[in-house]
Amino acid sequence: MRTTVAPIGRDLGWMLRVFGGLVLVSILVPLVWGEYYAIPGLVVSGVIPVTIGWVLSTVFADAAPPDKLHGMMIAAIGWLAIAAFGSLPFLTTAWIVTLAPAGLETPPPESVDALTSPLNALFESMSGFTGTGLTMITDEGSLPRTLQWWRSIIEWVGGVGVIVLTTAILARPGSGSLTVYEGEARSQKIHPSIVSTVRTIWWIFLLFTSIAILSLWLAGMPPWQAINHGMTGISTGGFSVIDGSIGAYDSVVIEVVLLPIMIAGGIAFPIHYLVLQGDLRGLYTDVQTRWLAAVLLLGSAALWLSVSTAYDSVTDALRYGVFQFVSAVTAAGFQTATDPTPLSLGDWPTSALLTLVFAMVVGAAAGSTAGGIKLIRLIMLVKGIRFRVSYVFYPDSTVHRFRIDDRVLDEEDGPREFGEAAIIALLWFVFLAVSVFVLLATLPSGAYPLEQILFEIASAQGNVGLSTGITGPHSLPTAGKVAFILNMWIGRLEIIPILVTLRALFWRGGIYE
Numbered sequence: 001m002r003t004t005v006a007p008i009g010r011d012l013g014w015m016l017r018v019f020g021g022l023v024l025v026s027i028l029v030p031l032v033w034g035e036y037y038a039i040p041g042l043v044v045s046g047v048i049p050v051t052i053g054w055v056l057s058t059v060f061a062d063a064a065p066p067d068k069l070h071g072m073m074i075a076a077i078g079w080l081a082i083a084a085f086g087s088l089p090f091l092t093t094a095w096i097v098t099l100a101p102a103g104l105e106t107p108p109p110e111s112v113d114a115l116t117s118p119l120n121a122l123f124e125s126m127s128g129f130t131g132t133g134l135t136m137i138t139d140e141g142s143l144p145r146t147l148q149w150w151r152s153i154i155e156w157v158g159g160v161g162v163i164v165l166t167t168a169i170l171a172r173p174g175s176g177s178l179t180v181y182e183g184e185a186r187s188q189k190i191h192p193s194i195v196s197t198v199r200t201i202w203w204i205f206l207l208f209t210s211i212a213i214l215s216l217w218l219a220g221m222p223p224w225q226a227i228n229h230g231m232t233g234i235s236t237g238g239f240s241v242i243d244g245s246i247g248a249y250d251s252v253v254i255e256v257v258l259l260p261i262m263i264a265g266g267i268a269f270p271i272h273y274l275v276l277q278g279d280l281r282g283l284y285t286d287v288q289t290r291w292l293a294a295v296l297l298l299g300s301a302a303l304w305l306s307v308s309t310a311y312d313s314v315t316d317a318l319r320y321g322v323f324q325f326v327s328a329v330t331a332a333g334f335q336t337a338t339d340p341t342p343l344s345l346g347d348w349p350t351s352a353l354l355t356l357v358f359a360m361v362v363g364a365a366a367g368s369t370a371g372g373i374k375l376i377r378l379i380m381l382v383k384g385i386r387f388r389v390s391y392v393f394y395p396d397s398t399v400h401r402f403r404i405d406d407r408v409l410d411e412e413d414g415p416r417e418f419g420e421a422a423i424i425a426l427l428w429f430v431f432l433a434v435s436v437f438v439l440l441a442t443l444p445s446g447a448y449p450l451e452q453i454l455f456e457i458a459s460a461q462g463n464v465g466l467s468t469g470i471t472g473p474h475s476l477p478t479a480g481k482v483a484f485i486l487n488m489w490i491g492r493l494e495i496i497p498i499l500v501t502l503r504a505l506f507w508r509g510g511i512y513e
């Protein structure tokens with residue numbers, strides 16, 4: 001048993017230590033903004049995971065490198081644990097504000113009322129770390145700066161990955177780091193060394209974040225809002241620090257600036273690396289980038305046509321249609337079709353909502369910060385089906401080759417990778433369907449049409465964050481919140497690591513004996 005548990009315990013310990021350090025560093029925010037009441041909660045929220053992490057990493061310090069099973073279990077358990085501990089800053093700050101004695105300078109209790117519920121706090125944390133952006137907050141602008149920052153930083157870190165951050169800090173060479181890296185639903189490498197790969201990813205991410213913040217500030221956002229939206233934009237998270245998301249600005253300039261930021265978040269990091277090295281060929285030779293461009297152009301045009309009759313002008317339909325589609329495909333979750341804009345997302349035609357569902361299900365490139373099934377799997381399914389159909393038209397003696405981008409797959413690798421893509425897609429739709437039944441059973445009868453329910457679930461599982469209004473502290477029932485938490489967790493890790501973990505835990509627990 002120790003052989004199985006030790007690698008998991010050690011790596012979970014280090015993840016918690018890194019996470020706790022992130023909480024403690026965030027104490028700088030209440031110090032700068034004078035929100036001193038939030039400091040005790042952050043201290044407690046940071047010390048607890050650091051202590052638990054130190055115990056685990058010390059007790060299991062001599063553990064062997066993790067194998068593939070360990071890697072998947074570390075990813076699945078680690079992301080759930082980080083989301084749970086990530087709820088502590090929300091809970092502690094909300095409780096302090098609510099219970100504060102008279103005379104202590106705190107914001108109005110109603111600004112954090114939703115976060116006094118542990119389930120709502122866990123929902124907010126899971127939504128942040130998975131880069132989803134659905135929220136339990138009714139007015140983000142009224143939150144303390146400390147919690148606005150915490151929502152942004154967890155989305156920013158979660159966009160690249162907690163494990164990627166831990167690997168970059170530990171700089172532990174060898175196959176163990178690669179195994180855990182792949183357990184977080186990542187496979188593409190920039191360098192042969194996994195440590196060099198994750199450090200390069202973070203340098204690219206920091207560069208793009210800085211560019212995003214500067215661009216938004218120049219576009220007219222106040223500095224604090226530019227910092228937070230720049231972080232959640234490039235990480236394709238979608239949390240905002242003002243009520244009404246990007247639609248509250250009603251600024252074409254800000255929306256135009258955000259479009260390339262969101263698209264950059266949907267392109268794989270290896271392609272960004274090539275471009276920064278001066279090699280622009282990756283933008284048109286990489287199959288995922290080509291398909292992303294095609295999906296964005298065709299999907300935006302289709303959505304524009306779908307909403308053209310709902311808006312008073314063609315330009316309004318183009319403006320809101322293109323922004324929403326780009327936000328859906330890249331899983332950014334920023335929304336401009338909100339009240340009091342001409343038409344909120346909940347009032348869009350059914351055809352438009354289903355077009356966005358398609359975008360959220362497919363997602364952008366693997367190796368990016370986006371969610372969904374990922375374009376590479378859609379490409380694999382489309383080309384695999386075409387390959388299998390054309391297979392029957394060739395003589396038996398023909399040597400068949402299945403080409404994906406610059407790779408040529410033989411008769412063994414081709415069906416295997418096609419099968420993996422098909423399994424992920426099937427499981428994705430199975431969990432989507434289960435959640436639809438949960439919401440149909442728990443929401444008030446007739447409160448929301450089926451297309452809006454499907455839309456909201458696809459947004460949660462695709463880690464997108466667009467909403468028709470179903471998600472909220474009061475509008476979403478408890479069973480729906482639990483289902484969405486699972487949807488976000490499943491969507492971020494692409495299902496298989498979670499199923500593997502559950503199977504391993506059941507086996508060890510004797511269920512199959």
